[in-house]
Structures are given as structure tokens and as C-alpha cells.
Amino acid sequence: MTTARRVLVIGGGSAGNAVTILLRRAGLTVDLVEAKPDWNATTGSGITVQGNALRVLRELGVWEQVESSGFPFGTLGITAPDGTLLHVAEDIRTGGDDLPATLGMQRPRLQQILIDAVRASGAAVRLGTTAEILDQDADGVSVRFSDGTEDRYDLVIGADGLNSATRAAIGITDKPEPTGQAIWRIPAPRPSDVTRTDLTFGGPAYTAGYCPTSETTLYAYVVEACRGREAIPPKSYAEEMRRLATQYGGVWPEITQHITDPAKINYTWYHRLLVEGSWHRGRIVLIGDAVHCCPPSLAQGAAMSLEDALVLAELLTSGQDWDDELFRTFYERRIPRVRTVVDASVQIGQWQLDGERDADVFGLIGRSMTFLKALP
Structure with a gap:
């Protein structure tokens, strides 16, 4: 087994924060860099968090704070434009029967809970800082930071979002499309x-x-x-x-x-983005919005990012070598779930754009959410 233990996480959103917490819990040395000085702690209005995302937040050890800060519910109402209630549907409990089907939260509050957990984990955090990949070999990655310092890591995790500079730096040419x-x-x-x-x-x-x-x-x-x-x-x-x-x-x-x-x-x-084939090049691996994003039709964007973090951390701490086989396994475990969410979310929007009155929107939502009940 490799002795690799030092990790750089680029990006302090849901995916980057979550993988940092999990790897620190396993005893790895983790540095996290975030480009925004405020760590995105003051931006955003709200977020709809489905059960499978709550399942990951519980694994991160922050469920009690999330539960006390948010608003749980288990149904979805459909109304006419004049406000008349037309139908009430039961939400599918994608996180299991011991968690709410859905929970609404103020987005800055969720981010602050994750920030506090990262701080408590002992990870080294640098805000207002970006990272540039200099080179890599079979053993690690050399990085230069925007403050002029350089360092070397056994692994770099690019969690730097939709317009990921890390994605471009490792030669993945996919870009988000409106x-x-x-x-x-x-x-x-x-x-x-x-x-x-x-x-x-x-x-x-x-x-x-x-x-x-x-x-x-x-x-x-x-x-x-x-x-x-x-x-x-x-x-x-x-x-x-x-x-x-x-x-x-x-x-x-x-x-x-x-x-x-x-x-x-x-x-x-x-936007739509789904990177196919692999999410890594050597010792640099991408997660979250850096490799997949879609309209919030299923309210699964944060859930997919959090699941990425959970699965990657599980594999990195499993005792396997940090090699192509491990990162292929990561991709193969994640791609069916992510593709389901991206394809369904984009399809619902396209039906709306095309004016399809008989589209099976709720059937597609139900099938997709039922699929996501399985563990990632």
C-alpha cells in the first residue's frame, strides 16, 4: 500500500468541505484553499436538501446542527397560477425512513455549519487563495499558490466548482453549457x-x-x-x-x-455539465460541480457533491493504493447516479422549453428519486 497521506483540497464549497472533514477524521493531513475571502459564508438564499444529502451530513457529524437550523417536510404541493392547490404528493425518503424526506435551509447557514466542522477538524485553511498545478509524477503533485508559495502533495482534489480551473489544468476540455x-x-x-x-x-x-x-x-x-x-x-x-x-x-x-x-x-x-470517461488525471481528481452540474429540478445538486465526497473519502481510506484503479472505481460508482440526476433535470427543463404539455414530469422525478434511495 502507498504511504500517501498529504492532500490538497481546492475549493471550499459543499464537496470540498465534506471531503476535508472526512479525510481529517481518518488522520490524513489536509490543506484546503478557497478563492473567496469570505468562504462563501454570506452568499445564497436557500437550499432544498433531500434525504440522501442529509444522510451524508449525518455522516459528517453535523446533522444535529442542520436539523435545528432547517425546516423539514415530507410532501410537495402542486398549485395553479392563482394559488389553487391541485395535488399533494409524498416525497420519497431517499435517505431512509429515519431522516426527513426533505429539509429546507438558508444556504449561508449550511455553509457556516460546514465551515465550523472544517475548522474543528484541524485542517489547514487558506482563504482568498488560488492554486496552480505546476507538474505531477507517479508520487505526487507540485502546486504554486497565489501568494507565491509552493508545496507538494500526494493528492490534489479539485472541488473548485462549475468553472473549475483545476479541470482545465489537467486537460479536461468539457465546459458547462447553458x-x-x-x-x-x-x-x-x-x-x-x-x-x-x-x-x-x-x-x-x-x-x-x-x-x-x-x-x-x-x-x-x-x-x-x-x-x-x-x-x-x-x-x-x-x-x-x-x-x-x-x-x-x-x-x-x-x-x-x-x-x-x-x-x-x-x-x-x-447549466449542464457531465464529464464522461474519468474524473482524474494521475494524482489529481475532480469532484462536485467541477465534473457535474444541472438545473435544480430534482434538488440534487448539493446531494451529488456531498455523495462524491463521501465515496472518494471511503476509497482513499480503504487501504488501497492511490492509483488509476482506485480513481476508476470512484468514477464508476458515481457516474450512474450523477448521470441519472443530470439527464432527468435537463429533460424536465427541455420539456418546458418545448412546451410539452403531456410530458411525464412526475413519473421521471419519481423514478429518479427511487433510484437514489440506494446507498451511493
């Missing part, structure tokens, strides 16, 4: 009768929905066709989102009155 849709998101106070996610398909947007994120908060979103970013200056974000939201009924008028500050609104294009 799917044709975009989403407006905002945090807001939670009306007392919002106790689950409700979705509306149709109206002025493709989808309008909201998710409770705590006893007092929710995040709301509307999905429309992509428009050129230059046509939507950030100062008009509140006006643009409010224009769409005001045309929905039910609790939307109560939510819409809080769509006033453009700085609180996140506008994002949907």
Missing part, C-alpha cells in the same frame, strides 16, 4: 401556512416555487427563459423578479412585497 433557462431567487419571511415546497408550472414563468428554510424564513424562485445578462442590469433585479412573481396567487402576494432589494436577489442561468 440549458436555455434561468432562475430568480430571493430569501423572504415565511408565511405561517408555508410548511413545504409548493410548485406552479405555467403562468408567466416556467416554474414558480418556494421552500421554507427555517421557522421564520423561506426562499422563493421563478424560472424563465434565459435572457442576455447585459439586458438585465443588477439594479433592476427586484423589478424583474417582481414583474413575474406578482402574477401568481396564493401566498405569492405576501412573498412579493419583500421583493424590493436587488442586492438580495440571485439571478443565475441553468
